Amino acid sequence: MKALHQxxxxxxxxxxxxxxxxxxxxxxxRPEGNCAFDPLPLTEHDLAHLQSLGPLSHIFISxxxxxxxxxxxxxxxxxxxxxxxxxxxxxxxxxWLDEGDEPLPGLQVFALEGSKxxxxxxxxxxxxxxxxxxxxxxxxxGQLCLLPDAKLSDKAAAQASxxxxxxxxxxxxxxxxxxxxxxREGLLVLKQxxxxx
Amino acid sequence: MKALHQxxxxxxxxxxxxxxxxxxxxxxxRPEGNCAFDPLPLTEHDLAHLQSLGPLSHIFISxxxxxxxxxxxxxxxxxxxxxxxxxxxxxxxxxWLDEGDEPLPGLQVFALEGSKxxxxxxxxxxxxxxxxxxxxxxxxxGQLCLLPDAKLSDKAAAQASxxxxxxxxxxxxxxxxxxxxxxREGLLVLKQxxxxx
Numbered sequence: 001m002k003a004l005h006q007x008x009x010x011x012x013x014x015x016x017x018x019x020x021x022x023x024x025x026x027x028x029x030r031p032e033g034n035c036a037f038d039p040l041p042l043t044e045h046d047l048a049h050l051q052s053l054g055p056l057s058h059i060f061i062s063x064x065x066x067x068x069x070x071x072x073x074x075x076x077x078x079x080x081x082x083x084x085x086x087x088x089x090x091x092x093x094x095x096w097l098d099e100g101d102e103p104l105p106g107l108q109v110f111a112l113e114g115s116k117x118x119x120x121x122x123x124x125x126x127x128x129x130x131x132x133x134x135x136x137x138x139x140x141x142g143q144l145c146l147l148p149d150a151k152l153s154d155k156a157a158a159q160a161s162x163x164x165x166x167x168x169x170x171x172x173x174x175x176x177x178x179x180x181x182x183x184r185e186g187l188l189v190l191k192q193x194x195x196x197x
Numbered sequence: 198m199k200a201l202h203q204x205x206x207x208x209x210x211x212x213x214x215x216x217x218x219x220x221x222x223x224x225x226x227r228p229e230g231n232c233a234f235d236p237l238p239l240t241e242h243d244l245a246h247l248q249s250l251g252p253l254s255h256i257f258i259s260x261x262x263x264x265x266x267x268x269x270x271x272x273x274x275x276x277x278x279x280x281x282x283x284x285x286x287x288x289x290x291x292x293w294l295d296e297g298d299e300p301l302p303g304l305q306v307f308a309l310e311g312s313k314x315x316x317x318x319x320x321x322x323x324x325x326x327x328x329x330x331x332x333x334x335x336x337x338x339g340q341l342c343l344l345p346d347a348k349l350s351d352k353a354a355a356q357a358s359x360x361x362x363x364x365x366x367x368x369x370x371x372x373x374x375x376x377x378x379x380x381r382e383g384l385l386v387l388k389q390x391x392x393x394x
Contacts, residue, residue, distance in 0.1 A: 002218055002377070005338045013212070013219075017242040021199055022210075045214040141202045142370070142380030173339070180199070183339030184381060 001027060001049050005173045005183040009129065010053070012046050021139070021179040025068070026131055033057025035104070037123060037131045038066040038177050039073050058082060058104070060097075062133025063120040064090040066177055084111065086119020097121055110165065114158030116151045127170040130186060131177075136162060136193075138179030144193040159197045166191050198224060198246050202370045202380040206326065207250070209243050218336070218376040222265070223328055230254025232301070234320060234328045235263040235374050236270050255279060255301065257294075259330025260317040261287040263374055281308065283316020294318055307362065311355030313348045324367040327383060328374075333359060333390075335376030341390040356394045363388050 001010040008029045013022040026037040027050060034050075035058040042050060050056065056077040059070050064087045071092065074081040082103060083093035097103060098119070099111035108124040115135040123131040130136075135158060139145050152158050165171075171187040182189045198207040205226045210219040223234040224247060231247075232255040239247060247253065253274040256267050261284045268289065271278040279300060280290035294300060295316070296308035305321040312332040320328040327333075332355060336342050349355050362368075368384040379386045 002212070003337055015199070015210070017240075020246070043214075049217065140200055141378070180380065181338070182381075183377065184379075184386070189381075 001046050004175065004181070006129070009173075009175075010049075011175070011181070012040060012042065014040050016178075019178070023068075023178055024176060024181060026175050027053070027056075028125060028129075029053050030104075032104075035060060035107070036070075036073065036079070037175075038062055038133060039069050041069040042073070060121070060123060060131075061091060061093065062122065062131070062177060063087060063115065063117040065117060066133045067091060084117075084119035084121045086111065087117055090117070110161075112158065112161040114152055114154035114156070114161060115147060116153060118153075122165070124168055124171075127168065128172045128186075129175060130165065130168060130171055130173070130190075131175045133177045136165075136174065136176060136190075138176050138182065141180040142182065142189070144174060144176070144182060144189050146193070159194075163194050163197070166194055198243050201372065201378070203326070206370075206372075207246075208372070208378070209237060209239065211237050213375075216375070220265075220375055221373060221378060223372050224250070224253075225322060226250050227301075229301075232257060232304070233267075233270065233276070234372075235259050235330060236266050238266040239270070257318070257320060257328075258288060258290065259319065259328070259374060260284060260312065260314040262314060263330045264288060281314075281316035281318045283308065284314055287314070307358075309355065309358040311349055311351035311353070311358060312344060313350060315350075319362070321365055321368075324365065325369045325383075326372060327362065327365060327368055327370070327387075328372045330374045333362075333371065333373065333387075335373050335379065338377040339379065339386070341371060341373070341379060341386050343390070356391075360391050360394070363391055 010027040028035040056079040061083040081093045083091040085096040085098040101109040106126045110122040174182040174186045207224040225232040253276040258280040278290045280288040282293040282295040298306040303323045307319040371379040371383045
């Protein structure tokens with residue numbers, strides 16, 4: 001896995017030739033047990049690396065299209081699989097999350113509206129690191145964008161939902177599930193996207 | 198390939214499990230013929246993508262350890278292969294570059310000292326985009342660092358050599374050959390590294 005912006009964060013990626021961008025997954029290392037977000041299949045090397053960093057206790061899925069290898073990794077490690085409450089019908093998780101939940105200390109949950117699935121989640125860690133699934137992404141390195149209009153179920157709701165995140169005043173990094181992550185000036189980059197709505 | 202910070206730039210990457218970071222290559226698209234930098238082997242998909250963007254006219258190699266697939270890609274495309282003048286003994290290029298050269302309009306060459314090879318090059322494109330090989334790299338996303346001391350032939354010379362780059366006042370992006378590229382605030386991030394010398 002690759003070192004991210006802070007020592008507690010690691011990531012792994014797979015290039016997607018249909019979209020010409022990388023898909024990303026994140027590991028958050030905590031003394032009480034580590035957390036994976038939208039986990040792609042791990043190579044043998046990355047799985048060994050992940051295991052060397054301590055037990056995997058939780059797996060968080062942002063939306064039904066980002067389950068990726070979540071179920072397999074949960075079965076393999078015994079981690080608890082969490083998903084969006086509004087997507088219970090399309091996911092097979094053990095626990096569910098909605099707006100305002102704080103399943104672990106320092107982990108704040110946002111439920112976003114208007115995306116291509118009903119209750120996509122974004123995860124804010126210690127106020128500084130935002131982990132996003134599909135709705136907030138990057139199609140140009142160093143910038144953020146929303147899913148293309150054609151994929152949104154309600155563009156105005158999606159924009160309103162995302163605009164709230166500008167209140168995350170300590171935001172440093174936006175770790176996108178799809179496309180280049182933003183490791184510096186996260187709040188500024190987010191606000192630049194919102195300003196173009 | 199993946200879109201980088203400006204429409205003229207594309208990149209492709211390979212994860213290196215020994216170092217737990219990605220190796221990167223860059224394509225600069227120009228009406229007069231495109232340029233590749235330190236090209237890693239291309240997948241069939243990325244090669245077709247590269248070819249769809251116009252003819253590859255030049256391949257630039259930053260140092261002898263970053264030849265990667267340069268010779269094969271040059272043979273495949275007819276591109277001219279350029280390398281560091283001080284490393285003539287260990288590379289088989291068609292043309293050589295040294296400090297202050299400008300082989301194409303908008304492409305400025307720096308020869309760096311003190312690295313693990315004698316004449317490593319860095320390439321500055323239109324004043325905004327710095328492409329680096331081994332000496333300037335990233336071991337933590339959003340930050341830059343030098344090669345570890347043990348690999349430097351002359352640390353003081355390497356530091357002095359790199360410190361000059363703080364004069365690139367329009368610098369936006371530092372596209373590292375090894376480790377996460379910096380797509381925003383390139384000059385600030387470079388200066389932060391230099392301040393810690």
